[in-house]
Amino acid sequence: MPAFNPLVEKLSPPPVPSVFAWGRAYDGSKGPLIDLSQAVPGYPAHSEMLKLLGETASSTAFTGYGPIEGEAELRSVYAEHASRVYGASLGSDNIHITSGCNQAFVCAAMTVAGPGNTVLMTEPFYFNHETTLAMMGVKTAFVACAAENGFLPDLVSLEAAITPDVRALALVSPNNPTGAIYPPSLLEAIFRLCREKGIWLILDETYRDFMPVAGHAPHNLFSLAGWEETLISLYSFSKSFCIPGHRLGAITAGSSAVEQIAKIMDNLQICAPRAAQAAVAAALPLLADWREENRQEIGRRADALRSVMRGLTDWKLDAIGAYFAFVRHPFAGVGSAQVAEQLARRAGIICIPGAYFGDGQQNYLRFAFANADVPTIGRLKERLQNFFLS
Template sequence: MPKPGFNPLVAELSQPPIPAVQAWAKAYDGAHGQLIDLSQAVPGYPPHPDMLAWLAEAAGSAALAGYGAIEGDAATRAAYAAHVSELYGAIIRPENVHLTAGCNQAFTVAAMAVAGPGDAILMTNPCYFNHETTLQMMGVEARYFDCTADNGFVPRIEDIADALDGVKALALVSPNNPTGAIYPPALLADIFAICRERGVWLILDETYRDFIASLSGKPHDLFARPDWQDNLIQLYSFSKSFCIPGHRLGAITAGPEVIGQVAKVMDNLQICAPRVPQYAVARGLPALGGWREANRIEIEHRANAMRAAFQHVTGWELQAIGAYFAFVRHPFDGLTSSKVAEKLARDYGVVTIPGSYFGAGLDRHLRVAFANVGAEQIGDVGGRLRMMT
């Protein structure tokens, strides 16, 4: 009797990478001190007590146990629209906002709204692996252009221009995952303009924007353009800045036409985003600005500690760093990034993600999520790298 088969678009995917990396970490015997987990991008500090109280209050609400609006609860959409308006110095209305169950879902529904089987979406190499696998499951072709160390892994406009033909959308992440590279506002303006000219959607994932270094100004001026709604779809996650990744809440900011298409997809995926974190975030956005800013300063402090940790390590090269991540070149000829990351975790208790998980030609690289641990632990990284070398 024949066995039933699986969807080949799913069956051909590799298993999720984070559990494999965590298995290496569990094998570490503590010989060099406490485990330093620089793998998954999670906040290394707890939510604000008020956020926890609002979450608890919402969890006990009978009203919030029911279905909400597909696009998101009105109060949360209004609070987030006001926040985005203030941050970017632009006018964003609640009808420009659609709430989702995390930013991975935001990308999924946005991609489904603009591309279908046989279409193509352009991404960077390296890229965020969940974006890549999402497209593969949808039957959408993922195309790539290279971002390189000699430019700090920031895209070059000419490389984008050369690769835009025949794609429905360009998907970018800034601050970038995995490299940490922050795309300058002027570059984003040029990218938006060329996408507009070519009739291509720009899907801009800004999950880590709250951790851009001080004195950088607003991330870009795209929302100030009168035509931004014609081809810009911006994505965001509340997980990092509010320290609530387990509650799964993200947001899309786009024109009402996009929001209408996304609502069709969302109604079939989940009906509505989780309502408990919606309630809490609607209160936290105006109330916890000072706390969030203090966390941004702490993450900047950790970034500086990571820079210092690499100053006296021979062979290892910190090629990009910003917001939550650093991208590191290892010194071992002939060893894959997976082998290096596994040995570093098992034998020296420093957990990273292999560069090869993020694209082709990246076997000399590791992703480091330095926001996960305090500056004191980060200071031990250099010593362990020297031991391995």
């Protein structure tokens, strides 16, 4: 039998299916299964969104190939939207539409780094970013983020980790898996460090629409002179519009970077799904109030989880924000995968082991609390209180 690509073969299987398998073994004795695993919206798409998707999907106008960089209307509408969000001046030439934010990261990483180069990441890290780089033959280096610092990176440690072979720093804010939200001042300091060191800053802002306070720009980086030479920002329409199955994301970058990304996208997919692009272009201004209501709902779910965790003695909520909470389990010396598997099988709670986000995260579990409504989150207290490892 011919050999497989060793860069792919050495990777572990995708983690989410294995976690779902644990949940399927649950016998229902504690009540309905509580799914806090994969980050999916815990409520349906708006009826107008579904109507638009149906109309565009049934139109022959979107059955052929489209522009590699994305539909002109969506690029324009999203540029206007992002300009308002960040208080900056962004144009269509700064936008490239992708098939989801994971693909946006693939494109961004391939644009700035190649085999043998290094991309710096924070730990805990988003596992798909790490495996993407591994498949590409790009090395990774990590800067540990401590719970006592809110899982935010330390500038001194970041600077020390930027060695000559580092081509980019990849960050996620609001963070996956911890939920930590990077303050604008910290992001600006990191941006300036990257610019000084001559490396790219790849900033994944998938969960930008679920900040705890509305109307505040996540950062001011797009207003800084020469931002185009340092920053590549990533975004996902999936969570905000509840359409993860339609795979739609966006990259905001300088026009020169967009030109390079188009070369990659042409080989990966040619163009992102066209019907979904047309539907989102129409929905972006129409559903602003609905999306704000969802932001508030996610905030209520975060508050519900905080309340649950305050009532528990041994389980600790070390970080929470946007979609995620990073929860320290009470079983010292026991691997996070073992704890998560037993939680799923015996208590009917599906979550992601901390070890999937870095070897140093064995004491943690990731709860994707946005998946569950407030009453469901309230049921966690009794189940966690009465959970013991067998």
